Amino acid sequence: MVNRRQWIAGAAALPAAAAAQSAQPKNIVISSNNGLRCCARAMEILKTGGDTLDAVIAGVNINEEDPEDTSVGYGGLPNEEGVVELDASLMHGPTRRAGSVASLRNIKYPSKVAKLVMTETDHIMLVGEGALRFAKAYGFPEENLLTEKSRLAWLTWKRSQRDGGGHNNWTDGLDAPAKKGQVPAARLRQQFPHADDETLAWAWDMTVNPPTGTINCLSLNTRGDMSGVTTTSGLAWKIPGRVGDSPIIGAGVYVDQEVGAAGSTGRGEENIRVAGAHTIVENMRHGMPPKEACLDCLKRIARNYGNDPARLAKFDINFYALRKDGVYAGTSLWSGRIRQGKVTRSKFAVNDGGQSRLEDCEYLFERKG
Numbered sequence: 033m034v035n036r037r038q039w040i041a042g043a044a045a046l047p048a049a050a051a052a053q054s055a056q057p058k059n060i061v062i063s064s065n066n067g068l069r070c071c072a073r074a075m076e077i078l079k080t081g082g083d084t085l086d087a088v089i090a091g092v093n094i095n096e097e098d099p100e101d102t103s104v105g106y107g108g109l110p111n112e113e114g115v116v117e118l119d120a121s122l123m124h125g126p127t128r129r130a131g132s133v134a135s136l137r138n139i140k141y142p143s144k145v146a147k148l149v150m151t152e153t154d155h156i157m158l159v160g161e162g163a164l165r166f167a168k169a170y171g172f173p174e175e176n177l178l179t180e181k182s183r184l185a186w187l188t189w190k191r192s193q194r195d196g197g198g199h200n201n202w203t204d205g206l207d208a209p210a211k212k213g214q215v216p217a218a219r220l221r222q223q224f225p226h227a228d229d230e231t232l233a234w235a236w237d238m239t240v241n242p243p244t245g246t247i248n249c250l251s252l253n254t255r256g257d258m259s260g261v262t263t264t265s266g267l268a269w270k271i272p273g274r275v276g277d278s279p280i281i282g283a284g285v286y287v288d289q290e291v292g293a294a295g296s297t298g299r300g301e302e303n304i305r306v307a308g309a310h311t312i313v314e315n316m317r318h319g320m321p322p323k324e325a326c327l328d329c330l331k332r333i334a335r336n337y338g339n340d341p342a343r344l345a346k347f348d349i350n351f352y353a354l355r356k357d358g359v360y361a362g363t364s365l366w367s368g369r370i371r372q373g374k375v376t377r378s379k380f381a382v383n384d385g386g387q388s389r390l391e392d393c394e395y396l397f398e399r400k401g
C-alpha cells in the first residue's frame with residue numbers, strides 16, 4: 033500500500049501533462065491585450081452553460097464591430113489599395129472541427145462566416161471571392177469596412193511612399209511651391225485639417241510601423257470543453273491577397289482539448305514558419321507547461337533569424353496558451369512594443385470568472401527604449 037508521503041512524491045514526479053489530466057477543469061477565457069471586453073462577454077456565456085466556441089465568437093465579435101480596434105474587422109487598416117481584407121479561423125474542441133476564411137472583403141464578422149464554413153460545408157477554408165459569395169448566401173450584408181480614421185491612416189501611408197528619386201504621385205506636384213524643412217506633423221495637419229492631433233500622431237505611427245494587431249481568444253469550461261478563435265484585418269498596407277497566420281489552422285489557432293489550446297497575434301509570417309499554435313499544443317502534450325511551450329516556440333522564431341537581435345527587433349509576435357486544467361500563459365518575443373515613440377509592456381487579457389484583467393506577458397528579449 034502507498035503511504036501519504038509516497039503518494040505526494042509520486043504526484044510531484046508526474047509529468048505536467050499527466051497532472052493536467054487529473055485536474056478539475058474550470059471556466060476561463062484568455063485573449064490578446066485588446067480582449068478585455070471580449071473575455072468578459074465570453075465568460076458570461078460560459079457561466080450560463082453556453083458552448084465554448086459560441087463564447088469566444090461572441091467575444092471577438094465585439095472587436096470585429098469596434099471601429100476603434102483598427103486591427104480587426106470593421107475599421108481594420110486596409111491593404112495597399114485601401115480595401116479592408118479580413119482573415120479568421122476557429123476550432124471547436126468537443127467536435128474537433130475547424131473553419132476558416134481568408135481575404136474576405138466587405139463582411140464585418142469573419143469569425144461568424146468561419147463558423148458557418150465549419151458547420152455548413154464539407155470544407156475547412158474559403159478565401160476571397162468564394163468566401164464573400166458564401167457569406168452573402170448566408171445573408172451577411174456587404175458593407176464598406178473602411179472607416180474615415182483608417183482611410184486617413186491609409187492616405188498618410190500612401191503619401192509617405194517614395195520612389196528612388198524621392199518622388200510620390202500622391203503628393204502635390206513638382207510645380208508646387210517649395211515647403212522646405214516642413215516636419216511630417218505639419219504636413220499632415222495641412223492635409224487633414226479636420227483630424228485631431230492624436231489621430232494624426234496615430235496615423236503617422238501606423239505609417240512608420242505597420243501593425244499586425246489581431247485578436248486571439250481561447251476558452252475552457254467546467255466540462256473540460258475548449259475552443260479557440262483568431263480574427264484580424266491582417267498586416268496594414270499588405271499586398272491584396274496577402275494571407276497571414278490568423279486563418280491558418282495550426283498557426284493562428286489550434287485546439288486539442290485533450291491537451292489544450294493555443295493562438296497567436298503579431299507578425300503572421302513568422303508564425304506560419306513555425307506552425308506556432310500547433311507546435312505549442314504539441315509541446316504541452318509532451319509535458320511542457322504553457323509558458324515554456326510558448327517560449328520554446330518564440331525561440332524557434334529567433335533561431336530562424338540566427339538569434340540576431342537587430343533583425344528580430346523589427347517585429348513582434350505573441351503566443352497564448354491555455355491548458356486543459358486552466359493553467360495559461362501569454363508570451364511575447366519582446367518585453368514591450370514601441371508605439372508613438374514609447375515602449376509599452378506586452379500584456380494579455382484573462383477572465384476566470386470575475387472582472388477581466390490584463391497580465392504581463394512572459395518574454396524572450398528585453399526591449400530597450
Ligand code: GLY
Pocket residue numbers: 244245246264265266267275276277278296297298299300301
Ligand atoms: N497575425 C496577423 C497577421 O499577421 O495577419
